[in-house]
Amino acid sequence: MTETVERRLTPKGEATRNRILDAAIGLIAAHGVAGTSTEQVRQAAGVSGSQLYHYFTTKQALIRAVITRQADAGPGAPAPGALDSLDALQAWADAAVERQEGTGGRCDLSTLAAELSTGDASSRGEISAGYLRWQGVLLEGLGAMRDRGVLRPDADLDELAHALLTALQGGSLLAQTLGSAEPMRASMRSALAYVRSFAAEPGV
Amino acid sequence: MTETVERRLTPKGEATRNRILDAAIGLIAAHGVAGTSTEQVRQAAGVSGSQLYHYFTTKQALIRAVITRQADAGPGAPAPGALDSLDALQAWADAAVERQEGTGGRCDLSTLAAELSTGDASSRGEISAGYLRWQGVLLEGLGAMRDRGVLRPDADLDELAHALLTALQGGSLLAQTLGSAEPMRASMRSALAYVRSFAAEPGV
CATH class of the missing domain: 1.10.357.10 (Tetracycline Repressor, domain 2)
Structure with missing residues (x-):
């Protein structure tokens, strides 16, 4: 599912998505998955709530994307x-x-x-x-x-x-x-x- | 801290404490620590809320006792x-x-x-x-x-x-x-x- 979304992203959209993933990875490294909220990720990435939701509708979807990124x-x-x-x-x-x-x-x-x-x-x-x-x-x-x-x-x-x-x-x-x-x-x-x-x- | 409490337990108290630990271990095996609530442990052990609290004042104290039991x-x-x-x-x-x-x-x-x-x-x-x-x-x-x-x-x-x-x-x-x-x-x-x-x- 993640892949389908990625293929449709514009370069700017992909940059925003990557910024969110980078922010999530930094917070998870410091606080673990359980200790990281989507609101903290939103703030650290400097995006609006609707932007975050556009790329990741749930925390689970965000975590799955982090796993795939780090595995790759x-x-x-x-x-x-x-x-x-x-x-x-x-x-x-x-x-x-x-x-x-x-x-x-x-x-x-x-x-x-x-x-x-x-x-x-x-x-x-x-x-x-x-x-x-x-x-x-x-x-x-x-x-x-x-x-x-x-x-x-x-x-x-x-x-x-x-x-x-x-x-x-x-x-x-x-x-x-x-x-x-x-x-x-x-x-x-x-x-x-x-x-x-x-x-x-x-x-x- | 746990040891101090254990030393003071009567045989009956120790049996109750062990029943709670056994119930917690069974539930954690099935659902993990995060997926196990103290209320579920209380029900599975067949004890009252005040009995549970008497032995373990918090979920963290219960989990620590489970770790020590399983390590030993x-x-x-x-x-x-x-x-x-x-x-x-x-x-x-x-x-x-x-x-x-x-x-x-x-x-x-x-x-x-x-x-x-x-x-x-x-x-x-x-x-x-x-x-x-x-x-x-x-x-x-x-x-x-x-x-x-x-x-x-x-x-x-x-x-x-x-x-x-x-x-x-x-x-x-x-x-x-x-x-x-x-x-x-x-x-x-x-x-x-x-x-x-x-x-x-x-x-x-």
Whole structure:
């Protein structure tokens, strides 16, 4: 539904819609989804109530658009074809640890998934879709590595993709809960070591 | 604070308090924290409003007590000294996968941490305390394994404990989001393989 609306927007309309999304993302990073009201988003974006309503008729519609935006282009979102070497995977993992070392709140797919994992069925579809897209990028990259002979033919790519995504999700949530980047550092080292244990040449 | 109250309870009072907690845990498993009201808990527990208030003056106090109960004795909670061998760790991981294969909602430390990771500062202390206790049990077990020569002297126990906890947390959240036990199976296999990569005898 969101896509249909986007296609019809003028450049000016798209700029306004993006301004609203940017404002929502900033507020959610600081206060979480539950702690962010549409009135706060309206004020932060500098739009009228009817403008906000024109783009997002409900808070749920706004949150769904935030999830889709962050899954597609937010922190940690892998570009298609980007994760097709052990070095690229390592850089992706290092970036996740680095984000965790920064102060302040976050509004990325991991934190959105955590807060909305229970109760809010309306946003679960967008979160699942976001994860399936990330999983697809990982599978594509791992498949390319196996085809090039970097990974052994017996590597279970689905399992490796899951191991990397759960490491990101678990690392993010525990790092946030315990106020330390160490859980993310450990989860990423562990998952990368698991991927490397299927390398055709040991010790890469 | 909760402990002080508990110490003063008569056996009958403790039974009532436990009945309230059991009712809350059942409702949270089905509807999440946000979707559970104290009135629903009161009805499910079969107590009066003043009885409920006697034990838990606010919903937040009730939720904090649920977190502490589930961290101490809920699904996945490791008993002190219990995780001191590779077989014991494997059994703990297998049980986590098995829980994920079951249908219906969950109210364990992982799902509580996910839902309450943002916004609700009042419960974060209990969640952190729960995780630190689990981490302590893991560190104790991993330390015993290193002392017995099962793990190599250079094994970083803090890192291994974090890797296991983040695997549990990430596996739980992604399994719930995607409606499949596969993420938990992959995260646990990956974390256990990482622990085993520090075994003194390769291939155990």
